[in-house]
Amino acid sequence: DVKVTQSSRYLVKRTGEKVFLECVQDMDHENMFWYRQDPGLGLRLIYFSYDVKMKEKGDIPEGYSVSREKKERFSLILESASTNQTSMYLCASSFWRGGLSQYFGAGTRLSVL
Amino acid sequence: EDKVVQSPLSLVVHEGDTVTLNCSYEVTNFRSLLWYKQEKKAPTFLFMLTSSGIEKKSGRLSSILDKKELFSILNITATQTGDSAVYLCAVQETSGSRLTFGEGTQLTVNP
Numbered sequence: 001d002v003k004v005t006q007s008s009r010y011l012v013k014r015t016g017e018k019v020f021l022e023c024v025q026d027m028d029h030e031n032m033f034w035y036r037q038d039p040g041l042g043l044r045l046i047y048f049s050y051d052v053k054m055k056e057k058g059d060i061p062e063g064y065s066v067s068r069e070k071k072e073r074f075s076l077i078l079e080s081a082s083t084n085q086t087s088m089y090l091c092a093s094s095f096w097r098g099g100l101s102q103y104f105g106a107g108t109r110l111s112v113l
Numbered sequence: 114e115d116k117v118v119q120s121p122l123s124l125v126v127h128e129g130d131t132v133t134l135n136c137s138y139e140v141t142n143f144r145s146l147l148w149y150k151q152e153k154k155a156p157t158f159l160f161m162l163t164s165s166g167i168e169k170k171s172g173r174l175s176s177i178l179d180k181k182e183l184f185s186i187l188n189i190t191a192t193q194t195g196d197s198a199v200y201l202c203a204v205q206e207t208s209g210s211r212l213t214f215g216e217g218t219q220l221t222v223n224p
Binding site: 004031033035040041042043044045048050058090094096100101102103104105106107 | 117119122147149154155156157158161201203210211212213214215216217
C-alpha cells in the first residue's frame with residue numbers, strides 16, 4: 001500500500017513564526033503536491049514538484065515556499081506565518097505519468113494564533 | 114483556468130436512501146475525472162473516469178462521465194452511516210499530473 005506520511009496531525013504556531021510541514025512518501029513517486037483545504041473552497045494547490053530540486057507554483061503560492069532535496073520528501077515552508085494561513089494542509093504524491101491517481105497523507109491542521 | 118463545480122454542497126439522508134452527487138467541469142484539455150472520499154483524514158481514491166458513458170462500479174458506489182455535457186455523477190445506493198463523508202471531484206489535464214478540485218459535497222447519512 002502507498003503510504004504518504006505527514007509529520008504532524010495538529011500544529012499551533014504564533015504569527016510571524018517560521019513553520020515547516022514535512023511530507024514523506026514510500027512509493028518512489030516522482031510527483032509530490034501540497035494543498036490547503038478550507039470550508040467552501042475545496043482543495044487548492046499551493047506548490048508541486050516533478051522531481052528532486054524541481055518545483056512549480058500552484059494556484060495559491062503566495063506566502064509559501066517548498067523544498068525537495070530528496071525524492072521521498074517534500075517540505076512546505078511558511079516563512080512568516082499569518083492567521084490567514086490557518087488551514088488543513090494535505091500532501092499528495094503520484095507517479096510522473098499523468099492519468100494516475102494521487103495518494104494523500106492524513107493532513108496537518110495548522111492553527112496560527 | 115480549470116473549474117470544477119460540485120452539487121449539492123451538502124446533503125442529509127437516511128440509511129437506505131439512494132443519493133446522486135454531481136460534478137461539472139470546464140477544462141482546456143481533459144484527461145480524466147477522479148472521485149475521492151474524505152472522512153476525517155486523507156482523501157481516498159474511489160474512481161477515475163476517462164471515457165464517456167462507461168459506468169465504473171464498486172459495491173454500492175458507481176460513477177459515470179459525460180464528456181459532451183462536461184459532467185459526472187456519483188451514485189450511492191442503499192446508503193449506510195459509514196458513507197458519511199465529503200466526496201471530492203477533481204479533473205486532470207493532458208498536460209500534466211496536477212488536479213483541480215471542486216468544493217466537495219458533505220454527505221451525512223443518519224440511522
